[in-house]
Amino acid sequence: MAKMIDDNDDRLINAEDSSTDDDQEEQTLSLPTVAGSGKRKIKKSDMKRNKLVTIQPGLIRLSGLPYGFFERELYSYFSQFGVVTRLKLIRSKKTGGSRGYAYVEFEDEDVARIASETMNGYLMFRSLIKCRLIDRNKFDTEKLFKNWKRLFTVKTPRQKRTLYNRIKSKEQIEKSNQRRAKKLLKQQEKLAAAGIKYELTDFIPLKSIKKEEEKKSPSSEKKNGSTSNKTTKKKSVKK
Template sequence: MAKNKKRVKPEEVSNVALNTDEQKKFEQDIREKRKQTGSTLKPGIVRLSHIPWGFFEHDIKDYFKQFGTVSRVRLSRSKRTGNCRGYAYIEFASEDVARIAAETMNNYLMFGKLLKCRFMDRVHPKLMKGANRKFRKPMTHIQDAKRHNQIKTEIQQARGVRRFLGAYKKKMNKLVSLGINYELDGIITSIHQQICINGAICPLLLTGAIARKNEVQTVGQRRCSTRRLDGRKSPPKNENSLGGPDS
């Protein structure tokens, strides 16, 4: 039987010297030559803007491979939502290839949008930070749910009640201006029942609720007393006559 001959790869054939004694020197010369040719190539970066929706990292890299070797792609995304901001940076292995790609793809119509490509002469050292990183959508909805369902402190409850009473005051004032005499006393009572802590009402909430309710009743008189005939607002002469400053 014939002996199995070892198959030689094309790369190995091209790296074989005519003289076997000079093989090591030949391989060393090839390595040095590759280092020299690799050092002469200067990378170039192209800024791509007006990106249509759906044209993301993998699509950008696959599309621009037709011009040359694409080293890295960084698509700008929102940290909160993870959506595309409409621009990206593409790094080519050769600066000349990057210039050709920028000139060719500038004002190229894609999915109803004109792509804008610009070769960047000056590049920040950290411009491509985070490039070729696997995209993970931020879990903001989980954080919002935890924030909404967490147990609120007395101060947080007081702020929420005061915000609600502020909106309630505006609605009541609007009804008064329309000539409608209507009061929702049941809302204040239900708030007092909900803000009970260990069988007792929180003093911060109780004082805030009472102050807001009294302010709703007297706010119409305050506006009339501090309004002049020319429409300008005059400063109060005495705080006691106006019911005192807001607490």
């Protein structure tokens, strides 16, 4: 069955993937309506023909995008080829600026192929655009377009500090330890491949931390006080 598109339905899109705080209000960016996207009647004969045809979505990757060619411009430009279901402009996490490449998903794979062929090598504002069709079976699209409707905002230093210093659960600590162990293993493999014999250890000295905690604890202070009294008594007996 073909989808009926309404002029009043604005598509919403996000700039980047990224993780935003749950405490912040979710902001969305409204996209413009494209001319010629109104309702149209479909014949029953066309509907019967289309039942036998399976339409698969297509995904293209764009690189070399000029500055100023952002989400709204991408959507309005590529909608002339066909229906754009999702798109993602990759932005910098520090500055929020465009990194010059994006992913556009079309409703039909044939439309995506035509768009990639026409846009590959296209000169736009002194920048040469490169475009290629991506195999969706070899690509995790759900991870790519996660939170794609959410508007990307750069976090302030205060928000970064609160996020870093937040109280973590046991599961989060275990995941971070696993990631750290994987990084150490990769570094160890690189050293072994280079012929360097050196065993890497974790950058957090756990033993020293435990010793410091024992020193700060009140039980250790009592022990230290008792040991100091004993030593003074022994010295007095020797005299």
